[in-house]
Amino acid sequence: MTKRIVVLISGSGSNLQAIIDNCQNGSIDGAVVGVISNRPDVYGLERATSSEIANQVIDHKVYGSREDYDCDLARAINAYQPDIIVLAGFMRILTPAFVQQFQGKMVNIHPSLLPKYQGLNTHQRAIDAGDDVHGVSVHFVTEELDGGPVILQAKVPVFDTDTSDDLAARVHQQEHRIYPLVVGWMCQNRLVMVQDSDSSTAKLDDVILPAQGYAAD
Ligand code: GRF
Numbered sequence: 001m002t003k004r005i006v007v008l009i010s011g012s013g014s015n016l017q018a019i020i021d022n023c024q025n026g027s028i029d030g031a032v033v034g035v036i037s038n039r040p041d042v043y044g045l046e047r048a049t050s051s052e053i054a055n056q057v058i059d060h061k062v063y064g065s066r067e068d069y070d071c072d073l074a075r076a077i078n079a080y081q082p083d084i085i086v087l088a089g090f091m092r093i094l095t096p097a098f099v100q101q102f103q104g105k106m107v108n109i110h111p112s113l114l115p116k117y118q119g120l121n122t123h124q125r126a127i128d129a130g131d132d133v134h135g136v137s138v139h140f141v142t143e144e145l146d147g148g149p150v151i152l153q154a155k156v157p158v159f160d161t162d163t164s165d166d167l168a169a170r171v172h173q174q175e176h177r178i179y180p181l182v183v184g185w186m187c188q189n190r191l192v193m194v195q196d197s198d199s200s201t202a203k204l205d206d207v208i209l210p211a212q213g214y215a216a217d
Helices: 014-024 043-050 066-079 096-101 122-128 164-187
Strands: 003-009 030-037 055-057 084-087 106-110 133-140 150-157 191-195 200-204
Touching: 003 014, 003 066, 003 164, 014 030, 014 043, 014 164, 030 043, 030 066, 030 164, 043 055, 066 096, 084 164, 106 164, 122 133, 122 164, 133 164, 133 200, 150 164, 150 200, 164 191
Parallel strands: 003 030, 003 084, 030 055, 084 106
Antiparallel strands: 106 133, 133 150, 191 200
16 A cells, blocks of 8 residues: 655645655655645645645644644644654654654654754754764654654865855755655664653664664774
8 A cells, every 4th residue: 555645844845846756756655645744835745736736834833832733733633644754854842742743654854964963054063063963863752852763964175164054955855866765764664663661763664773774984
């Protein structure tokens, strides 16, 4: 059965596009059945419309509490009956109740080599720290912000002359390669999150992945 994918966005949606493209060309055995944005008028919504994918805005600004927002968001997601929930530049901190509901089915992409640089401004922070390697991580979403088990990372070089925008562009190219790959693994049932009392890990083809995810060199 073709897996049903819901993508949450807050902006341009270039990762959404990469996933749509890979579904359309058969590289991902799945279909994006819904796109939800917490911000109105973002380009990612146009991308969904262009591909004739149902899309909607659930604007966080009209909610009084994070709990109320997440409750409506969960209801909207469930209406699509998804197998997989993909956070693609979705700039919201999620409540524990929301995360628990979708645990093991929800992945995020974060523009750093986790556990380095959780949170915002990752590219500038890598430059400021003098790192010569930076990158991006795809991970399962757990209650800890940017803290769930890493599935796959990609590295990029940092050059002396790089601005934050230069580095972001280089990282973005890698995002568009690794995110569809991971979503494809999920669609093939190759990837699971295993949880015990105090930690969680990612397993690919029944093999527990190391902290830096699959095939890091
Ligand atoms: C990406 O850099 C992603 O790593 C971060 O937000 C950005 C989203 O970009 N979480 P886009 O909307 O997919 O173009």
